[in-house]
Structures are given as structure tokens and as C-alpha cells.
Amino acid sequence: MCLRRSDLIVAVGNKLRIMSLMDAKADEGKGTYKTLDTSIIHFEILEIALSPTEKMLVIGGAHHVAVVVLPKPGYSKIISPELKCRCFAIGPFFHSSPKASRLARVDWHPFGEGGASLMVLTEDGTLREYNVFEDAEEPKQTVNLFPPSLRNSRGYSMETPRRAVAFAFGWGRDDWSSLTAFCLTNKGEVFSMCPFMPKRAVLPVSVVQQLLKSTEMSLKSVVDDTSNPQPALEARYQQQLKYVKTLERQLKQDNKNGKRKAASPQKLQLSASGPKAGEAGFTLPTTVKSMVVAQGPYRIIPESPELDDSIESEATDLIYLVYDDDTSDPLNILGIAWDNGRVDICLDLDRVEGMWIPDSAVRSQQEAPSLFLYETIDLGIASELASVVPSKSTTPYLDGMDHNCPVFVRDPVYPDTLYVYHNYGVHCVIIRKWLSSLRAALSKDGDELSAALKEAKMSEVACMVSTISSVYEQPHDVTGLVIVHDVYLSYGLLVITSPLKLIASELNLRVDSLRDSTVASSLPEGPGTPNKRSQAYVSLLGRAPFQLPDLFTRTDNIPAASAKPAINDLRTFGTQAEAIEIQMSDFAAEANRVQDRLILQRKELERQLGTLVVIQKKTKEVMQNGESILQPRLAQVLAEQKALLKRADKVLQQMMNHAQPTITEAEVEWIDELERMEQEFDGNEDSLVARRDAVQWQIVSIEAELKRLEVQDAVLGKSSVRESGIGKSQLAAIDQRLSLHPG
Known part of the structure; x- marks a missing residue:
């Protein structure tokens, strides 16, 4: 499944279906799809990829590659359920032969001129580039992403054979990343080739x-x-x-x-x-x-x-x-x-x-x-399966792990967010929390770098869709995922499962300043600020918790007397008596402070109980009369909300139509005719402009030759008259006689 602006394209078997999400939303979700007539596609479609220009679609099977030219906008107005599309095979000699290596991945190079550079990777690590404009059968260049030492190895091994499974192209600002191709094998090995373009x-x-x-x-x-x-x-x-x-x-x-x-x-x-x-x-x-x-x-x-x-x-x-x-x-x-x-x-x-x-x-x-x-x-797939499946016996769930193939999907709105869809659902991975802190840590050296890396945060992982059910039944594998990001269609994800069930989920846009504005609005207003709403409940006890005085928690309040005091040492006795008297006065003061706190807590308890009684009374009244009062109001609010949403959709669609109206089929033909006429007038060496310039040059040369001949004819005419000695009147008489006797 892929998305071309607002057109959803789904591959089913060896057929392609296309549907306009705009029309589906305008028709309250009752959209219809059309089938693309691609006669040469007789194989099962395993993957599809949209070209950078969004005008072509590459189709990959196990041993076949083809490119389909997608219909232009406005196809949904055609009555026929099938749309004829141009389709041609890519490199049949290299990929469709019996001994050809199985296809691993097909995709378009982002830097290809005109979006025409198609990259085909086979499991033997060979990457071929095809220019679909020039030659669809012969590759423009062929490279092997495995080093020669690995390609030339021979012999029997018990290990799983090395297979290429995916490739990716780098991008950078001031290094060789933009001219680099990365390759991944089934063993998790990463290879690269640089420069590659x-x-x-x-x-x-x-x-x-x-x-x-x-x-x-x-x-x-x-x-x-x-x-x-x-x-x-x-x-x-x-x-x-x-x-x-x-x-x-x-x-x-x-x-x-x-x-x-x-x-x-x-x-x-x-x-x-x-x-x-x-x-x-x-x-x-x-x-x-x-x-x-x-x-x-x-x-x-x-x-x-x-x-x-x-x-x-x-x-x-x-x-x-x-x-x-x-x-x-x-x-x-x-x-x-x-x-x-x-x-x-x-x-x-x-x-x-x-x-x-x-x-x-x-x-x-x-x-x-x-x-x-x-x-x-x-992602927790195995643990979730273990919690659902009672035993590790052969079950449809556990059998699905053998052919599970997680695939990455980029988020078109936020570059620090990516999605992973697999047979059992869709997960979202957000890496923005640790990007800035990690870049700051990399600028440090030594122990500071190690400490900063230990303190760095991890990525946020969330399960968006799960097809694992607690009921023991055949699971529905997730086979495709696209991210919708359109003003009219909102921002969300569409997930398709093996029985062709479409799951839609709306995503939230990030608003970093929302929390600050919410906190600012919740702050208490000043005494001079008018406030029509009721004031928030403020406790008499304050925000800080009450702590007991140290005299109530210490164990050494009274100093211990000496083991053997002198009998007549009245000074020591007086000193201890004075210290005890001071501590008793301090104890009385702290006890009064605790008593005041206790009185305040009693008042707050009475106040809260009174408020609770009022709330309980209001709740009882609402419960008694709410069914007859609130239910009609709630129904009215819901009806008005639906009407407002429908009206907002219509207004938004009208605004989009005025800003960027959808062209009709006649307008599409007229634009094509204008492009053809422009190409015919000024497009190549056989254009009308080139022919006009050639004709003008011929006219100039003919005029110069004509003037030369006129001068020559004038000179020859005068000389012939002088040599014959016959005047004009005599010549006229001779012509008259000759006309009377033509024989």
C-alpha cells in the first residue's frame, strides 16, 4: 500500500486498486476504487514504491520488476471501473530468468534526474540502476555491495546463507553520506559503497x-x-x-x-x-x-x-x-x-x-x-504472544514469527519519528528526546562524554495497532502502512491487514507552547482582576506540609546528670534546674503551636465536610432531574457538533477548491494539448520554430539570388535589342502575326 497525495493505492494479488480519499470523505466514507488495467503483470506483487515525481509506480515480485504509469488526477470521474495504464517490464533478462537471484528490494533513488533512477537489489548483493526513460531492459550501472572476499568464498557451511534484504541511501550536508549506498543482510551485517550516485x-x-x-x-x-x-x-x-x-x-x-x-x-x-x-x-x-x-x-x-x-x-x-x-x-x-x-x-x-x-x-x-x-x-512481540498463547505448541500465532518481516516507514511530518509495522501490529518510535542531549554529549571528551551518555534518555515506543487477540484464532497480518498528512484529510495513519481490512487512526500534532499557555491560564488571578467564574477551592492549611518540632522528635532533650555528683555542689544543681526550666518553656511554646495547627485542621475538616454536603446535595438533584434535563441537552449538543463539523468540512473543501480546484477531464486534455503544441512549436530540431528559421534563411538566400538574376536579365535584354536592331513597334507587329498563324 502507498499514498499519492490523496490517492490510496493498494496491491491485491497481481492487481492494483486506486481510490481517492478526498472523494471518500466528501461521500461520508463511501468511496469506490478503480482497478488499473496492467496486462503484463502476471505475478504476485510483493512490494510497491512510488517515484519521487509521484507519476510512476514500481512493482516488485519474486523474480519480476515492472513500472506502471499512474493515471492523472480526475480519474475518479471516469465511469469505467478499470483504468488503462501504460506498463512495461524492467530488466527481464536479469531478473526473470530461471537462474536469476531473487529480488530483495526495489526503490527509487532520491537524487535521480527526473525521478527516473530505479534501483533493484537482488539477494546476491547486486544493485542495478535502470533509467526508465532511456532503457528499461539494460541497467545503466551494476555494482555489488558485498566485498570481493565474501563473494568469492566457496564451500559447505551449516550457517544460514548470507542474503541481502534491504538497502538505504545516505544524506549529509558536508560529507560523503549523500553519495553512499548502505546494504543490510539477513544476518544483520551492514555494508556500504561510497561514492555511489x-x-x-x-x-x-x-x-x-x-x-x-x-x-x-x-x-x-x-x-x-x-x-x-x-x-x-x-x-x-x-x-x-x-x-x-x-x-x-x-x-x-x-x-x-x-x-x-x-x-x-x-x-x-x-x-x-x-x-x-x-x-x-x-x-x-x-x-x-x-x-x-x-x-x-x-x-x-x-x-x-x-x-x-x-x-x-x-x-x-x-x-x-x-x-x-x-x-x-x-x-x-x-x-x-x-x-x-x-x-x-x-x-x-x-x-x-x-x-x-x-x-x-x-x-x-x-x-x-x-x-x-x-x-x-x-517491541514486545514475543512477550505479548507468550501472554496470549497458553503453550509454545504449533499455533498460527507462533508460526507467524517464522515469516515476520518488520518494515520501517518514515513520518513525513516529523523527521525524528518512525513507524515499524509487522505481522502483529504497528509500533511508533520517537527519538527526539535524546537527540539534542546526545549531540551535546558528543562535543565533550573523556569522562564527561561517558557520563553524558549514561544520563542520555531512551526512545519513546508506543503500540499504535495490535492484531494479537486474546481469543485463539487465525491472526490477521498487517501488510501495509501509510501516513496521511493533508489539510483536508488531517494527520493520521492507515493500516491494511491480510483480509483487506483498513484500520484508521488519527495522530496528534505537536504543540510545544500548549502546556505553557495552559499553565498560565490556570494561575490564580490578582485581586483587582474581574473573574466571572467561581474561585477555585483554596485550603486553609496551605501547600507546605506541617512538620513536628524538633523537641517532639529528639531523644536527648533533658541533659543527663553526672554519675557521682558532689553532695554540696549546689551550683551544678542550679545549672541543670535552669536548663530544664528553659526547655519546659520551649516545650510549652511548641505545644501551643501544635495546638493551633490542630485547631486549624479541625476548621478545614469542617469546611471540607460542608463543601462535600453541598456537592452531594447538588449531585443528588442532578441525578434526580438529570435524565429529563441533561439527556435532551446532550443530544442537542451532539447534533449541533455534527452539523458544525460537516459545515466546517464543506467550508474547508470550498476554500481548497478555490485555492487549488480539481481540473476536469476536458481541462486535462486541453493541458496535454497545450504541452504537445508547446513541444511542437519549440521543443526539438523538428519544431515549427526551427522550421520557420530555416524557411526565413531560405527566403533571404532566394531573394539575393533573385536580385542577381534580375540584374543579369536586364543586361542580357539590352544587349539583345541592340544586336537585332528591331524596335518595340516592330516586335509587337511580329507577335501579332505569329498569333494569327500559330502553325
Whole structure:
């Protein structure tokens, strides 16, 4: 399941269904779906992904990949229940053959030009890029995300074979993260390849500029350090600088030319308008002749704990998050999901760098790349199953753990929130509590860093949807999740289960200033401020609790006399008598203070009892007369509330229609015709503008030739008249005679 603005797309078997949530809400939830006519899709759809331009949809099966061109807005007004859509297969020779590796994941590269770079990962670790505009059968580039040492290993092993299960693309502000592809295996191993970018990409200009600056500084620091020469590291930085310099030259040439070559009509229809502000188009550099080497597997420090020793868990999904508020260095986060409900939150502190095959020796001499494990989250799937299922016998619940596949979903509103859906429900993970404190801790050194990390908070985990029931029955697996974030449709999540039941849940928007305003409004008002409401009840005892005096709690109030006092020592006796007299007066004063407190408590008790009697009396009156008075009022309030909500929806829809009205089918055809005419007039070498310029040039050349011929004809005419000696009148008579006798 995926969401295109307000259109919900669901894959059922080998069919695609699409429905407009706008129309469903306007019709009070009675929306209807339409089926996309995709004749070439004869396989079971296992995953779908929407292109960055939201005009194409990639479909992945076990051994098949296809791309569907989605219908334009306004399709819901078509009467037919089926919509014809263009659909074409991707790389059938590489993926549909009997010996082809099974597909692991399909998705679009976020930096692909026009949103046309489709990435296909197979279980053998091979990542292929297809440009759906140019060639859908042959990949533009093919890389293997496993190191050669792991790919070339042979032999029999009792261990589970290594399979690639997911990939993710990095993003950064001033490092190589934007040009990095990460890969996850079923054993939880993480590999990376840097640099990696589409053949034709659109990158932020600031990334290239910052990358060039940081690479030059790194190279300069290594060259200037003559006391500790590092030729291998210097060679690596030279290659990085050569790579980035190529991107810089493309940027300068692009700015010099003004604009790129015009795209074909097909590309103009399916792609976006072009690079946005602050972005530019680039081509994959080929100046570095060496091949990019895969790095990994990453060392996870400390080693992640197992939740259940009896079950061999496998990793299922990978997500890459970046927390960047432009105040300090960004924090790169990698999330790994496991089939037993474990989620590992890792920090990428080493920052991967570009590395080619000649530099593999440098990496082998150094430590392997590492990830810092910040926390391990237990979603509690196994414990909840254990509380529901009486025994660990073969049950539908426990059998579902064998094919459980948790998947990450980003929150489009809050970047510090992600969702994990699995066979047994949906969980929400919020990491914002420890992001700021962790970034402050990373700026410290030594013991301060260790102390700050120990005091750092953990992520917030909440169960949003649970399909685990206390009744022993066949469970309904969760198969899809989308986050709705629209002004008219509100902010919430939609969950679909295996029997095609849709579960909707509204989410709350964060309002940080709400608590402060609530506290301010609850503060007591000043004596000069008018207040129409009744004052809040204030206790006579105050807020601070009463404490007994020290004289009532101490055990050494009376000083002990000496063991053997002198018989005639009247001075000692008088001193002790005086001390006892002083303590007795202090004791009497404190006793009076306790007595006053007791009297005040009695008054407060009488006051509370009186207030309680009044409340009880009012409650009794309400209970006696409430059924006849409050019930009609409550029904009236509910009816008015429903009417107001319906009216607010209509007003909001009218405002949205005025601001961004939905175009009709005729308007869609008119816009397409205008685009076709624009392309025909000024689109390529065969356009009308080009033909007009060619005709104008031909007219100018013909006019010049005509003037030359007129001058030549005038000269030849005069000379012929002079040579014949015949005048005009004689020539007219000859012409007349010839006309009378044509033979």
C-alpha cells in the first residue's frame, strides 16, 4: 500500500486498486476504487514504491520488476471501473530468468534526474540502476555491495546463507553520506559503497561545495604532516579530490551554458520540471579509473544483545535518518529491524568516505568501519504472544514469527519519528528526546562524554495497532502502512491487514507552547482582576506540609546528670534546674503551636465536610432531574457538533477548491494539448520554430539570388535589342502575326 497525495493505492494479488480519499470523505466514507488495467503483470506483487515525481509506480515480485504509469488526477470521474495504464517490464533478462537471484528490494533513488533512477537489489548483493526513460531492459550501472572476499568464498557451511534484504541511501550536508549506498543482510551485517550516485543525478550544490572544501582540507593536513608520511592515505584523498573536482567542473559548465539540453516529450510528461533552487544536474564522473570498493561488514559496538536465545533472528529492514538543525554537525542514524521485534538504533560516527579498489589495502590495515549501538528496543512481540498463547505448541500465532518481516516507514511530518509495522501490529518510535542531549554529549571528551551518555534518555515506543487477540484464532497480518498528512484529510495513519481490512487512526500534532499557555491560564488571578467564574477551592492549611518540632522528635532533650555528683555542689544543681526550666518553656511554646495547627485542621475538616454536603446535595438533584434535563441537552449538543463539523468540512473543501480546484477531464486534455503544441512549436530540431528559421534563411538566400538574376536579365535584354536592331513597334507587329498563324 502507498499514498499519492490523496490517492490510496493498494496491491491485491497481481492487481492494483486506486481510490481517492478526498472523494471518500466528501461521500461520508463511501468511496469506490478503480482497478488499473496492467496486462503484463502476471505475478504476485510483493512490494510497491512510488517515484519521487509521484507519476510512476514500481512493482516488485519474486523474480519480476515492472513500472506502471499512474493515471492523472480526475480519474475518479471516469465511469469505467478499470483504468488503462501504460506498463512495461524492467530488466527481464536479469531478473526473470530461471537462474536469476531473487529480488530483495526495489526503490527509487532520491537524487535521480527526473525521478527516473530505479534501483533493484537482488539477494546476491547486486544493485542495478535502470533509467526508465532511456532503457528499461539494460541497467545503466551494476555494482555489488558485498566485498570481493565474501563473494568469492566457496564451500559447505551449516550457517544460514548470507542474503541481502534491504538497502538505504545516505544524506549529509558536508560529507560523503549523500553519495553512499548502505546494504543490510539477513544476518544483520551492514555494508556500504561510497561514492555511489545515479548515472544522471540532481544534487544540492551546497553538498558538492562543502565536499570539495572538506576533501581539500583533509589532503592538505596529510601532505603538511611530514613527520608521519601516509602515502596510501594521501593517494586516497587525491582520488577523492579528483572525483569531486569533476563534479565541480560540471557545475561550472552547467552555469556557463545556462540550461541543459531539452528532454523528450515522454520525459517531460513523466518527470518533474527540472532541478529546484539550489540544485544542479550532474553526470556520474569517470575520471577515476579504479572501481569503487564495498566497505564492511561494519562492527557494531557494543554487540547487540539477543532477545531470545532459542530463536535465530534475522534482520529484515534498514533505514537511514539524519538529524540536522544547522546549529552543529548533523547526526547520522541507522535503524535495523529484526523479525523477532528487535530494533537497533545505531549512530554512524565514523562517517564513511569514498574508497576505490587500490585503497582496499589501506582499509585492511586500519580498523573495520564501525557503528555505535545507542540502544536496542524490544517491541514486545514475543512477550505479548507468550501472554496470549497458553503453550509454545504449533499455533498460527507462533508460526507467524517464522515469516515476520518488520518494515520501517518514515513520518513525513516529523523527521525524528518512525513507524515499524509487522505481522502483529504497528509500533511508533520517537527519538527526539535524546537527540539534542546526545549531540551535546558528543562535543565533550573523556569522562564527561561517558557520563553524558549514561544520563542520555531512551526512545519513546508506543503500540499504535495490535492484531494479537486474546481469543485463539487465525491472526490477521498487517501488510501495509501509510501516513496521511493533508489539510483536508488531517494527520493520521492507515493500516491494511491480510483480509483487506483498513484500520484508521488519527495522530496528534505537536504543540510545544500548549502546556505553557495552559499553565498560565490556570494561575490564580490578582485581586483587582474581574473573574466571572467561581474561585477555585483554596485550603486553609496551605501547600507546605506541617512538620513536628524538633523537641517532639529528639531523644536527648533533658541533659543527663553526672554519675557521682558532689553532695554540696549546689551550683551544678542550679545549672541543670535552669536548663530544664528553659526547655519546659520551649516545650510549652511548641505545644501551643501544635495546638493551633490542630485547631486549624479541625476548621478545614469542617469546611471540607460542608463543601462535600453541598456537592452531594447538588449531585443528588442532578441525578434526580438529570435524565429529563441533561439527556435532551446532550443530544442537542451532539447534533449541533455534527452539523458544525460537516459545515466546517464543506467550508474547508470550498476554500481548497478555490485555492487549488480539481481540473476536469476536458481541462486535462486541453493541458496535454497545450504541452504537445508547446513541444511542437519549440521543443526539438523538428519544431515549427526551427522550421520557420530555416524557411526565413531560405527566403533571404532566394531573394539575393533573385536580385542577381534580375540584374543579369536586364543586361542580357539590352544587349539583345541592340544586336537585332528591331524596335518595340516592330516586335509587337511580329507577335501579332505569329498569333494569327500559330502553325
